Every structure is written in C-alpha cells, then in structure tokens.
Amino acid sequence: MLTGQQYLESLNDGRTTYLHGRRVDDLLAEPAFAVPAQAIAQGYDNCYSNADDAVNPYIFAPRSIEEMRSRTDVLTGMDMAISVTYQSLMTLLTASPKLAGLDPVYRERIQAYVDDAIARDIRIAECITDAKGDRSLPPGKQRDPDSYVRVVERRTDGVVIRGAKLHITAAALCHEHLVMPTKAMKPGEEDYAIVCAVPANAPGVRTINTTFHPADDDNRHFPVSRLASMPDAMVVYDDVFVPYDRVFLDGEVSMAAVFAHSLGLWERLGGLTFMVRQADELVGFAQLIAEANGLGGVSHIREKIDEMSIHATLLRAGLEAAIANARSTDEGFYYPDELFTNAAKYQGAAQFGVMVRHLHDIGGGAILTAPTIGDLENAETRGYVEKYMTASGDVSAEDRIRLFHAIRDSTADAYGGWHLVTNLQSGGGLYAQRIVTRKHFDMERAKGYAREAAGLDDE
C-alpha cells in the first residue's frame, strides 16, 4: 500500500497538465492541485496498513447486501479519488460477466487488472464522455473522426488511441484512466468500441483542467471548497499507445455500451449516496441558521425545514431500496438495483434547486453579505461585526458568520454552482435518467393493474 507521502511523490511522473492557460509542471506548487492532492494523500494515510499483503479495505467488490450497505456509507465520507477508483473497478467487475460471448481473454485481463490495481493501490479516473462533435451524427459520420475516442492504429503489442474525454473528475491527480465508449456503437464503428486503461503519464496524454478552488487570498470564507475542491479535466489522448493487457474491449460493437451502463449505475449510486448526505447537510444548515437567526421556532420556517427533511428522507429511502434490492453477478459481486438508484438520483437532481431555495429563504441576505473572518480579526471592525452579527444569545457572531460562509460556499458560490450542474449531469442529465427508468420500470405490472381496472380482460 502507499502512504500519503508516497502518493504525493508518485504525481511527479512527467504527466502533462494545464490550468487556465498555463502548463503546470509542479502540481504541488499550484493550490488548485495541491489542496486536493493533500486530501487524497490523507485518504491514503487513513487506509494505510503496513501489513505485507494489505490492500485498501474499501476498494473491493461487495459480496453481500450488508457489505454493499457498509461500503456505501464509508465511501461517502472519503475523498473523491477513492470514490472514482471504486466506481471504476466495480464497473469492470459488473461488466465482465456480460462479455461471456466474447474472447475469454477480456475477462482474464479485467480480473488481472483489477487485482493489480488493488495491489498497486492506485487511483483510477473514469473517462467516459466523449467530445461528441455534432450530436445529431454517429461517431463514424463525424466531420472530425476523432470526435469520439478511437483506435487509430493496431500494432502487434497494442493499440494507439486518439480523441478526448470531457468532465473527467480528478484526472490530473489519478494514476490511471479507465477509458470507455460513451454510448452504444454499431457495425462499422469498430474503432470506437475501445475500453482500456491508460497511465496518466503515458506519452500523448494531456489534461486541461478547470477548478472551483477558491482564488481568493484569504480563503477562510470558503470553509468547504478550500479543502474539498477537485479539478475536472478535458483529457486529450493524442495518439497514445496502450498495450493489449490493458485493453478490455476492442472492436466488438455489440458490447460497447455494456461498460457505460455499468459505469452509469455505479456513478449514479455514488451520486445518490453523496446527495443523501448532502440533503442531510442542507437540512442541518437550515436548522442551524434558523436557530442562529433566532427563528428556530417560527412556523413557516419550521415547515420549510420539514419539507427539506422529507426530501432528504425520500432520497435515503431510494438508496435503502436500491441496496435492499441489490442483485449479484454470476461471480457473486453485488450491484445495486438500477431502477431505485436511478429514480432517487433523478429526484435528488431535479429537486436540488428547491432545497437550496428553501435554505436561502430561511437564511436571508447575510448568506451573501456576512463579513469575513478577516473583518472579525481587524481591530477597526471587530467590534461592529460582533455587535451587529449577533442575533441569538445562544450562538456567537463568529459561529453565525461561519454558518453563512459555509452556506454561501456550498450553495451560492462557485462550489454551489458546481453542485447545481454536477448533481444534474453526473450519470447523465435528467433525460438520460428518464431513459434508464424506461428500461427498467416494470411496465407489464403497471399495465396489468390498469387493464384490470378497465375490465379489459373480462370475458
């Protein structure tokens, strides 16, 4: 296993990384990379054991509903690099049995890769969304054939890929990328049916990053995002060579969507798990700021908090149902129920804005205008801030200000905006989630009830 320090050192591997127009060679010198890298390092240290054959205790496939439930809880509280690694490996293991009709070498390579990844204790980014070009055209008909990642050359020892993957969280800070097709492919699109693992520092790999890391000099009024930021990247594969032992699909178009479906499921489970916790956190913010404002007992405010609590409970119910109805692959790996996972994820994404509105309605304008900790420390202003930001005898001005900062940071600033978009788009936008529901909903049962009510089958 790696220690946090070993992880940090491992980033100095020659990878090509850009941020806001600049090439960044020393990631640890750039706060937008260094801060999340430190968080990942902390995750390593938390999991570390120096036993000989120790492996990360959270990154392995659940073999029972109970294991899945406990894993899910724990992962929510950990860093995002562990989450994407877990999701990447679960995607491979869930997809693997579906490749049964193909060359058995794929399943062998998958198992070997998973075992090796666990043994090396690496972090793996999920690389799914292609650039897509003109969305009304399939991959093979694009003006630019590289609009979807494709194999441009097949050699005796491996393949060469070209293209780009978008919105890749933590790509700059993981060791490897799991590259998969974003959609089903059709005959004639064999070059696009490519699944493979690529080291982050392989020649030709470049990440162009964006971040919600606060740029402010004094980032104490970003109490959450100053520690929780994680870069997203456009990852460019400019003729990258991948040896065959890291190729898990190559040309079998009928199976191109299997990995995306598996990934979607695990991504939505991860997204849902996060949203369950986030919903609770929003309720907590609402209750605490209501109390800090001295309004904890006001009827219309309590009702809004009730509605937020009901929302949080519904999301949790979705997660509980998804896990309670988990199924296992032939190999005994459990995966969550797709329908419940997806419906709850949809609800969470669709209603997130309403929950934020309730919180802002309860909190008031000081979410935006609360003075900073700097204003509290400045001797010229400290007295005024303390005097005029105290509302309730039970909560200090400082604690109230900190609550306002945390609410703004989480829901009304760059990080809040990142949530607004990410909650919708992770695992596909609302439309994609409707399509998944369409696939899994038991329409025959529903039609049976309706036919019975209408007496259609009465003789």
Place this chain on the structure above:
Amino acid sequence: MLTGQQYLESLNDGRTTYLHGRRVDDLLAEPAFAVPAQAIAQGYDNCYSNADDAVNPYIFAPRSIEEMRSRTDVLTGMDMAISVTYQSLMTLLTASPKLAGLDPVYRERIQAYVDDAIARDIRIAECITDAKGDRSLPPGKQRDPDSYVRVVERRTDGVVIRGAKLHITAAALCHEHLVMPTKAMKPGEEDYAIVCAVPANAPGVRTINTTFHPADDDNRHFPVSRLASMPDAMVVYDDVFVPYDRVFLDGEVSMAAVFAHSLGLWERLGGLTFMVRQADELVGFAQLIAEANGLGGVSHIREKIDEMSIHATLLRAGLEAAIANARSTDEGFYYPDELFTNAAKYQGAAQFGVMVRHLHDIGGGAILTAPTIGDLENAETRGYVEKYMTASGDVSAEDRIRLFHAIRDSTADAYGGWHLVTNLQSGGGLYAQRIVTRKHFDMERAKGYAREAAGLDDE
C-alpha cells in the same frame, strides 16, 4: 371463520344507518351498501377455511420483516374492510407495550380483545377523528363538551360515551368500532382519554353515510367505482354503554395520544401501500391510453410517462425502506419505520395531482366525452362509435372507450375526487405529516454534517 354469506347475514343486527337523508334498514337493498358488502363477503370467502381453529391468514401481527413485506403486498389487493381491521388490531398491538406504566389490565384486555376478534373473524372500523368543534380550543374548553368523544358516566360495569367520529370508512359495514382519542390530552381532560371497542349495533350508535357509489342507471361507465365504492360515515355515539372488558384506556391523559400515533403509522402504511399500487396503475393507464391513441412512441408523451414511472418508483422505494427498516416491539411484533412511511406518504399525497395531470394531458378530452357502452350497444349509434372511436389498428374502439371510462372514473369523477381528498387526508393532512417527520427525522445527524462543513467544532 365466517363465510361471505354469514357475513352478509350478520349485518342484519339492528344497526341504525342513514344515507342521504333516509334511514336504511335493509342494507342489502341499497346498492351503495349492498355492493361494498358483497365485496367484503367475497373477501371472507377468499380467506375462508372450515378447519376447526382456522383464522384469517392475513390478520395477525407480523413477526419478521419478511412477514411484514408479504402481508403488505397481499392486503393491498384485498377489500378495505380487511385493511381497516388489520390496521385496528395492529394499532392495539403496537400501542400496548407503551402502556407499561399503567394498570396492567389494559394490556390484558387488549390481548384478549385481539384474540377474540380474530376468533370471531369480525371486521373493525377505525374511529379516530372527532367532530372537534372550535379547533382553536382544547376538548375541555369547547362550548359543546361533546365535540370530542367523552365518557359521560362511569358505572360499575362500564362507561357511557357520547360524541361523534368523522370520516369513518366502512363504519356501516363493520361489526365493531375501535374508538380512540384523535389527539393528546392534558390533565383535566380525563373524560376524553377513552379508548374502547363498540359493536356497530350497540344502542345509541348511528352512522350517517356518504358514498361515491355511482348513482347512474347504467353504471358500466364507472367500471371501477361501481365495484370499489365504500361508504364513509359520521358515527354518532349517543350515550353508548361500553363494558370494561372493551375499555383499553380510561382517563390516563398521558397515554391518550399513543393509540392515535400507532393508528397513524398503520394508516399511513396502508395509505402508502395503496398509493404504490395506484401509482403503478396510473402509469399503466397512461401507457395503455397512449398506445390506444396511437401515440405510444411520441417523445413528449413518453417523457411524461417516464416521470410518472419515476414517481411510482420513489413511492415504492419509500415502502421498501419502511419495511426494510421495520422495528419490533418488546413482544416481537414488527411495525414499519415511521420516518420512511411518512415521507413517502407525504410525497404520494403531494404529487398525486401532478400524476393525474400527466395522465389527463396524455389521454385527451375523450376521458370526459367517450360515448358509453350503451351508445355502443344502441344500433343507431354503434356504427358511429366504432368508426370514430378507433384510433389505432391495435386497440378496438370498445377497449379504448373502456380505458377512457376507467380513467375518468378513477381520476376525473366522484371516485377520482374521493382519491384526491383521501390521499391527502388519510393519516392526517400534509401539515400533520410534516409534524410526524419533525418528530422522527434525525436532526442531530443533519446538524452534525452542517457543523462539520462550517468548521464550527474545529479548535
């Protein structure tokens, strides 16, 4: 056990019943009573066994999560008299352990009553909502002291009660009434802290009924409600004597709310279970009528059906989570998780109108204007109806008409209106359900997440 026929005969017991201004002595001669009575009789026949010590296989307390799950499923498909009987007995068994600090005779009477009710195979109505009078005043301060059911006399062998209970489903067709306080009581309100079982034909008991049974001559265009109606009653207790072995609480104001809370839980579980099935049925209606209209493949219609499916799945997730997280009393009787039950019930009630809107939007105006089966049978009009009500080659005009009738009957006519109100009000209106959430939501966990995000507990 009783056969259906024995049940029907048992109704001729001298009970005092009114409908729309008329006294009805022969219930079986009045369709609004006879039809639901026949449905209840059918339920008896379905459960009947002539074994010596046979009892109804569905009416007993679940002793495991698995038993609760299977019971819940089965009860949804049965008649409402079985449902209210099950809920009544479960209410008593769930409340019983909470009476531990009181005279042990109450728990003994409850157990004896439950055993006896099961042995006699009777049906029991849940009598909870009081007339309430001026709602801004407590029971003891009302201008009319009978605004809440109360003990007006205590004799050596029993009590005499007076008052009325509102919205009592199936009261005219059950054998007994389980009378409980509608709310918590305070010292000084001892006479209102009364829980007891009253035979439906006890002297002084009267039911004044309303119904959604269709009054139409030809009720074939009410395919659901012509069979599914169930009368609701204002039940008047005009100085009704109740012997002590049927009195389960008398004067202990601190425990007055225990039964209402238990009943609320089981009612909401029943309501939720029904709504889960109803939501599926609405999806089925939407899909079938879209197909019958020849519009099953149209994008905006499929999306509305997707949203309905997601809603149905969320409700089902709530039910699954409530059962998966069921808890047991000290005596080993399982009851569902209150928070999940309540949150899902709230969602179902709050969103029902939107689901109905989607269905009406998909179905079109013929929900209202489809000709009747009579028009189809009339030789003068049959040809026109068949000619102009056929939309798709796959669905006959008659089937399409029947679907429109079933949709109108279930969602846009008297029975549909009954659902609109009942889905909201069963187990209390939306406000009551918010209050229950407030009681059970884990606010400390939520506040903990928020405090952590705001760094309030950092040193």
Place this chain on the structure above:
Amino acid sequence: MLTGQQYLESLNDGRTTYLHGRRVDDLLAEPAFAVPAQAIAQGYDNCYSNADDAVNPYIFAPRSIEEMRSRTDVLTGMDMAISVTYQSLMTLLTASPKLAGLDPVYRERIQAYVDDAIARDIRIAECITDAKGDRSLPPGKQRDPDSYVRVVERRTDGVVIRGAKLHITAAALCHEHLVMPTKAMKPGEEDYAIVCAVPANAPGVRTINTTFHPADDDNRHFPVSRLASMPDAMVVYDDVFVPYDRVFLDGEVSMAAVFAHSLGLWERLGGLTFMVRQADELVGFAQLIAEANGLGGVSHIREKIDEMSIHATLLRAGLEAAIANARSTDEGFYYPDELFTNAAKYQGAAQFGVMVRHLHDIGGGAILTAPTIGDLENAETRGYVEKYMTASGDVSAEDRIRLFHAIRDSTADAYGGWHLVTNLQSGGGLYAQRIVTRKHFDMERAKGYAREAAGLDDE
C-alpha cells in the same frame, strides 16, 4: 331577438340527440339537457330587448382595448352558449382578413353570416377536434378517410360533408355548428380543408352526448353542477349537405389552419378568463372553509391561501397583459395578444391541480363526508348534524355543510373532474400550448440578451 321561451321552443326542430345509449327526442324532458337549456334561456332573457333592430349587446367584435376588457368581464359571468357563440363569431372575424389572397367571396360570406347570425340571435357551437384515427398519419393517409371531416361530394349548390367532431360543448343545445379543420392541411388534402356552418337539425347531423349533470335523486349536494352542467358531444356528420353561402373555405389547404389558430386564440382567452374567475373562487372557498373550520388564523393555512392568491393574481396578470397588448385586424377588430394569453392559460392548466390540493388540504375530509341537506332535514339526524358539524360560532352547521358540498362538487366530484380535464385540454393540451408559445415568443430579443452577456458580438 329571441326570448328565453322562444329559444326553448326553437330546440324542438327535429335534431337527433343521444345520451348514454338512449335517443332523446324531447330535450326538455331530460334533465341533463333541460337544466342547461334553461340556463341558456335565462341568458337570452337577460340580454333581451324588444327594440326593432336590437341585437345581443355582448356578441360583437370589440373595436378597442377598452371594449375588449369590458366584454371579457361580462362574458365570464354568462352562460356557456353565449361564450361559444362569441368565440365562434370572433374566430370568423379574426380569420377573415387572412384570407385576403383567396377568392373574395369567402370574406363576403363570412361577413354576411356573422351579420345574419347576430340578427337571428342564434347560438353557435365550435366544432374543431376531429376523430383523427391513427394520429401518426395525415388525414389523407388514414385507413378510414372519414377520420377527419371532409367533403365527399361537391354539388352545384353546395357541398356534402362526412366525419365527426369530438368534445363539442353545447352542440346539442346550439342552433348551428361552425365546422373547421383541426389542423393544417397539405396539398392533396383539399377535401379536408373545409370550413362551414351547419344547422344542428340538418339531415345527417347527430350528437352523442356525455354530461356531468348529477344523476342523484336529491341534487342539492351538487349546488354548482346541478345548475351549471353543459353536455359535451361527439357530433357525427353523416353526409350532410351545406349550401355554398355557408361555406367559408373549401379546398384551399394553405389556409386550413387559419381558422383553428383563430379559434385557439379565442378559446384560450375564454378558458383563461374562466380560470381567472375560477382561481378567485378557489381562494374564496379556501378562505371561507378555513373560517368555517375555525382555522382562519392558523399560520400554515394562511400561507397556503397566500399561495393560492398569488396564483390567482398571476393568471389575472396574464389576462390583463393579453388585453393591454391586444392588436387589431385591418378592419379594426381587436384580438388579444397570443403570447400572454397562451402563457397564462398554460400556467392555469398546469397549476390547477396544486390549487385544488391546497383547497383540499385546508378543507379536510368533510369535503367528502359532510352529511347532506337531506340529513339536515331528517328529524332523526338533524340534531346530530347540527351538533357535530358546527365548528366555529360564526358559521352555522348548514352553511359549513353547503361549503363542503360546493367544494366537493367543484373540485372532487364529476364536475371537478370535468374541470381537471377541460382546463388542460381546452385550446389544446399542454404540448399544444408549448408549441404556440414557441411560435410567438420573441426569441431574437432573448438571444440578443444572451449574446450580449457572453460578449459574442464584441469585436
């Protein structure tokens, strides 16, 4: 002008009318026709003048914004036969100038017909929605060519039409039908591009009716619908001859949609005007029943009423804006702004269910279970009903019961269901209304703002 009595007599003109499988020759002997006929007769009497050249003061085209505003207000309070007549004539007058490129005879016939209709003081039904058959196919490709009303024969003196129109309100009680294509037509569909006026008793015209008129013996617990019902019909045209002076379009496919668009506009204006009043009525119900329940001052109830009031105000704003931005035809006839009319109509239809939910949430279960006036008159039950249905000292039990009846009748029974569907479907379902918005919304202005924000046009 006609008196009410003359109107009633005019119905005995040999028309062919069906209701629920029966042919009805004497309309005034069948309550489902007689009651609305009496309401229409009352409308005649209210407008009657015996002056020589008197005409109905409400049925003529507004020539200023002020006239349109006052007309709109007045028509809302009048019977539906006047409304559909007004809308029919306004449709013709609004469409007329758009026919400029065609044979001028059409415009002359329209003007002559309008003048004559006003002089004869007749009532005219709007016949727009075709049977449609397989909706994925155009009129000319249907298995049954009569799925859309069409000309089956052209004679020297007129045309013969065949087909059916659905959901035609008041068709059985009007003197004439204005028949129009339901959609745009294409070359090759000339026979379907037919607009004409047909007497209700012309040979070959048949109406097959549905109704929400209460079937109950004692309809006093339907205080609104027992007076307000209006039959809807499938109207069959079985080879009906129409002389040319009543033909306003015949074969010019490019103009087929003009009448439907005009009708849609006036229908939506009528629908919106009704919904503005209905929204106020729902607010009034909510406030009155809250007061009758003694809960007028409770915070969460007042807030729901506030939300209902805001909704009612928004709809009214839409109507105000539609009228304030009315435009005139070349001939000086004013018509309302299409975009505002449509957007407000959409909002009213989409949110109606939520308003009803608030009302039901506030009113409580007695909306369904309030005893009847019959129970109040029955000496055996009167005392109980008065005793237990009194909640507030300020409102009698009878008034409270009447409010519950009116709420149930308007929102939770057959008439309420009629509103649920009709509010959505009149003027087209929600999708149709979105399409209208798409046509009229000023997208260039919107894109201009966005381009400016993004700096796309900066040099």
Place this chain on the structure above:
Amino acid sequence: MLTGQQYLESLNDGRTTYLHGRRVDDLLAEPAFAVPAQAIAQGYDNCYSNADDAVNPYIFAPRSIEEMRSRTDVLTGMDMAISVTYQSLMTLLTASPKLAGLDPVYRERIQAYVDDAIARDIRIAECITDAKGDRSLPPGKQRDPDSYVRVVERRTDGVVIRGAKLHITAAALCHEHLVMPTKAMKPGEEDYAIVCAVPANAPGVRTINTTFHPADDDNRHFPVSRLASMPDAMVVYDDVFVPYDRVFLDGEVSMAAVFAHSLGLWERLGGLTFMVRQADELVGFAQLIAEANGLGGVSHIREKIDEMSIHATLLRAGLEAAIANARSTDEGFYYPDELFTNAAKYQGAAQFGVMVRHLHDIGGGAILTAPTIGDLENAETRGYVEKYMTASGDVSAEDRIRLFHAIRDSTADAYGGWHLVTNLQSGGGLYAQRIVTRKHFDMERAKGYAREAAGLDDE
C-alpha cells in the same frame, strides 16, 4: 450634471470603507470597487448633458402610465447605482402624501431633498434592513438597543443616529444613504422611527463590504461578473450627526412603516424588471447553447426551452399588469400596482431555480469544464480546444466556450449564487411577499364568488 470623471473624483471624499478585513482608502485601486465605479461613471457619461439646467433624464417621477413603462425599460439596462437612486427618490415621493397628518415640514424637506439630489446629480443607496438582533423581540426590548438604527441624541440642529444596516448594495459607491426603519414601530419605540439622508462620508459612517467580483487572475471566463459586480455592505452608523433638513421622520411611530412599504414596492418593481430581462436572457442562453451543442431541434430540449419561455412571459405579464394598473398619488406621481408587482416578483423568485435547472440540463457538464480563453490562446493547447470543443458547424469552438463561461458565470458561480439569494431576498423573502399579497388581494371578491357557488346567500 456630473461627468463620469467627476463622479470618480467625488469618491475620494474621505469615506471609510472595508473589504475582506482590509481598510481600502483608494477605492479606484481595488478592482472590486474600481470596476463597478467605472460602470457607474459610464452611466453618468451616458446621461450627461452640459446644458445649464440639465438633469438626469431617467431619475424623475413618472406622471403617466406611459412614462412609467418607458422608464422601467430604460432603467433595466442601466447601472445599479442609477436604479437604487431612482428607487430611493420614488420611495420618498410615494411616501410623502401619506405623511399628510404630520408636521408639514416633512413633506417640504422631502421635496427639497429630492430637488436638490437631482440638481446635484448624486447617487443614493437604500438603507433599510437593520441588524435586528433577536428577531423574536421588538426593537425596544433588545439586549443591545442598537440592534435597530435609532436616534441616540437630539440636538437643536439635528439628530445623532447609531446602528447598522445590512445588505446595502452599492453603499460604498453612492454619495448618500437614505436610512429608513425596516418595519412598523409601536409607541415607546419613537427613537427607532427615524428616516433621514446621510452622506457616505459623514463622520461615523463605515461600510464593511462583500463582493462577487471575480478574484481570478484572468477574469475573462467571468464575462458578466467581471463587469457587473457591485459591492454589498454592512453599513455602520456610529453616532452619526444628521441635520434636520435631512430628517424626514423622527419619532412618529405610526408612520414608521410607510417608507418601508414604499421602498418595498419600488424595490420589487426594480427586482421584477430585472428578473423579466434575466428570464429572457436565460431563455436566450438555453437556445444558443442548444444550437451550439447541435441539439436545437431535439424534442425534449425544445420543450424545456418552451417552459422557460412561458415562465419569462408570465413574469413579463406581471410587469405589464403592474404598469397597466398603476395608480397615482394626489400629487400625480404614478406608482405600480402592488399586487401584480408582488405576485410576479414572488413567481420569479420561487421559480428561478427551476429555470436555472433547465438551463443546466440543456447545456451539459461543459458549463463547468469548458477550457478557458487562456487555454485557447496557449499554443500547446489551442489545437485541442478548438478540435474538441467544436460541436456544430455553425458555431465556433470559441463562441461555444464563451457561452459556457457566460452561463457558468451567471448561474453556476459566485454571481449566479448572488442571484439565487438576491432574487429571493430583495424586497423581502418569500414569506414577506406572501404577507404583501395578503394585504392587497381582493379577498372580498373571491369570497363573493365562493359564496355564490355554495348558495350561501340564497334566500
């Protein structure tokens, strides 16, 4: 009149200003002040005339509905300092006639102040929200008597005030502050019934500012906020002397709320006007990004844009209705209808999050992850960015990126968060807006309709 340059120079007047813990003496050296100051200066230049008695053509009271409409349009496009100045002066003029029963000197001072402010061409901040302390207590019962701004001393020539005002937009960049009570006052709270105008540089005035001005080095990916930011402030009045000619109310508690009500009206009108434009802009973003993504013709995307358009149209209808129903004071100054203004403002605030969700759902994850203009300029990455960010042949990669930046900046970053909160809180949160509706809705009309439907007034 002042030129922009004169305005910028006027800021160097010794005012005491803080930002993020630092005192800022040279406002023009700090971008968070300098950028908005330049925008205000540009507004001065746009309005400037060197005619002798020239005044700002937009800052005077409308004397007709037509004037109000044109003013409203123009002000929306101008800088926020003009808006708050206009609102401040309109507040004074609308409130003035209501002071009729008081000492006439107040009305004279108001008129003189308004005339003088216009003559001096100054900018005036609206200072309304007090610190409030414990919100369950009135001003006079607070632990800290300064929780609401109050008169601490009355001298022969003026008063001395103490307290703080929160969320004051542009306070640091205006010349004066219009200080008003935030709520109604009661007898005994005379010291809190103070309305006055205070120069921004008066001794004792301090502003502690927050900003959404982007802190990033390269702020080109904040195309809107880098130019549109405006600081908000906590304004502290630490024993500030105000001469009597600037005191417009002093101690008359019965009139304390008059100014707040007037201000609320004008603020909500301003807020609504802004939201009308903002709603159009969101529609424009949605349409442009859909086209740039090559998805402009996809059904589910067009429908979302339709819903956004309907929302934008409803808000505009509210504004149109508010202006079309404007009323005038006795002095002939027009003010908008309060009910329509408020209902539309409520709708805009309540639904803003849903509109943003639609936009994010349409736009996709690149709202967050689009590379920067810097990445486009960097020779190492330019080719990749152009290659992989081109979706449609009709829109360049750069324009698409700029759209993503503008959407993120406006809806998913600091400025977007500022909107989320400000749209809700300006003119009071949703609860405050419900209360205003309660005050102005014509409940008697609504109850009249309901009483008529229920037949309550039938004899």
